[in-house]
């Protein structure tokens with residue numbers, strides 16, 4: 011009865027599906043390879059900093075994220091006012107949509123891409139325009155350009171693309187932005203940028219005054235998914251607007267401490283990233299060896315385009331104790347996890363053919 015108080019468009023949005031614990035396979039084997047998390051736990055120094063910060067948990071955190079912004083700005087070589095932090099980069103995307111879109115505005119995205127996009131866009135009252143990926147599961151940039159209308163407010167590019175893996179080159183991004191020619195804000199979701207060989211130089215574009223925003227996160231390469239911290243890099247005008255729409259105190263005290271300690275221990279964390287990248291390349295090569303068509307991945311996951319066989323394949327992985335992520339009748343995504351989990355994933359994948 012009380013549904014009359016709810017916005018009608020909510021009924022059409024997919025309900026949130028809570029994550030299930032990883033299944034247990036033969037011999038008690040159980041690995042979660044379904045959320046692109048880092049298999050390594052936070053470093054001891056990060057946990058110590060968090061514990062220290064927790065002594066002050068009776069107080070609100072610094073709402074301006076001052077120390078976090080200073081540390082990140084120094085690391086990236088950007089100005090403090092070019093950064094806006096939020097509760098994960100998903101939080102920053104929600105704030106950015108709220109700061110930019112009004113009812114009926116269009117936001118162009120590739121599909122498949124990150125599942126949260128169409129939901130976040132619709133919640134902002136805007137309309138997602140979904141442009142199918144091209145061959146090789148890459149963004150079809152020409153088709154995305156052709157989809158621009160006078161109502162287009164934003165174009166989201168996900169590079170490397172979740173869930174398929176390929177990245178957009180710097181030259182392709184520059185050509186794309188030039189052709190967009192200021193007709194829309196180009197948001198480059200770089201959640202997996204640290205795993206990519208030659209990511210586009212988005213910061214250079216932002217510094218040149220190009221209407222580009224980069225979204226980044228501490229959830230993946232830095233292994234802080236549970237803390238929920240992400241940020242946007244943008245022209246100060248945009249960054250200030252995103253800060254305005256942000257939920258107050260959205261980055262908790264322990265999360266701020268975890269970010270600062272992680273940036274201090276960055277060398278160690280990036281060594282882990284290198285291991286994950288090596289493991290990813292082995293995983294891609296072995297999946298191809300056993301006969302799968304696997305697109306290039308510049309992120310910490312591999313994509314198996316299994317079409318209608320996806321559902322049963324997810325069950326087969328599950329029976330072996332591996333939780334992977336299925337996407338309708340398109341395919342499934344395997345996160346690069348522990349070495350033994352990756353080996354088992356290849357063994358299971360080989361049985362699918």
Ligand code: PMP
Nearest residue numbers: 098099100124172201227229240
């Ligand atoms: N963008 C992409 C492409 C993602 O895959 C994810 C996480 N799955 C996010 C953004 C959000 O990450 P977080 O909110 O943890 O920063």
